[in-house]
Amino acid sequence: MKNQILNGVLLNSSISMLSYSELKKGAKIILNKEPFEILESALSFKGRGHSVLQVKLKNLISGNVVSKTFHPSDTFEEADLEKISLKFIYARQGKYVFSETENPAKRIDLKEEQIGSGAQFLKPNEIVAGVIFRDKVIGISLPIKVFLKVKEAPPGIKGDRAEGGTKQVILETGAKINVPLFIKEEDVIEVNTETGEYIRRVE
Secondary structure (H helix, E strand, C coil): CCEEEECCEEEECCCCEEEHHHCCCCCEEEECCEEEEEEEEEEEEEECCEEEEEEEEEECCCCCEEEEEECCCCEEEECCEEEEEEEEEEEECCEEEEEECCCCCCEEEEEHHHHCHHHHHCCCCCEEEEEEECCEEEEEECCCEEEEEEEECCCCCCCCCCCCCEEEEEECCCCEEEEECCCCCCCEEEEECCCCEEEEECC
């Protein structure tokens, strides 16, 4: 089996490496033995044809976002991530508890920063994808769109079906979002978990 050497370390050829030009949004790499996802990347030219890559990355274990500068000679190990089906059970004091759907007795605890802003849209018994790095669940991947019931909503006003107006409501998970004026309590709405925005009324 053919191997390669990176920074004096012998690597197995099964390890996937990413070059400078492959560091696009969404790419996942390993830095300091931890997995990161690239959130933004932009070329910056320094003169005489020389360029560097300005990158914003999210640590997939801690949730911290950092900025780095990479050079054309840099190469990176691609983070090998797997997924497992998890069921959300409850949240308490910043801790989110899940169980494996195939093994309900096995519990996994995650911190809010590991889940991200989408944590506010989790409801009990929701099935999500757990992200595994080196045999350990480090986070979850929420559906981009979810259906949630409106728990509290200010009363409607005259002309509330007109276009353009919004109001803030509280969803069944406790999340607060802005919705059109015609939305009322008990309505079920579709929400984008990435942006936290209202999409449409479902029923």
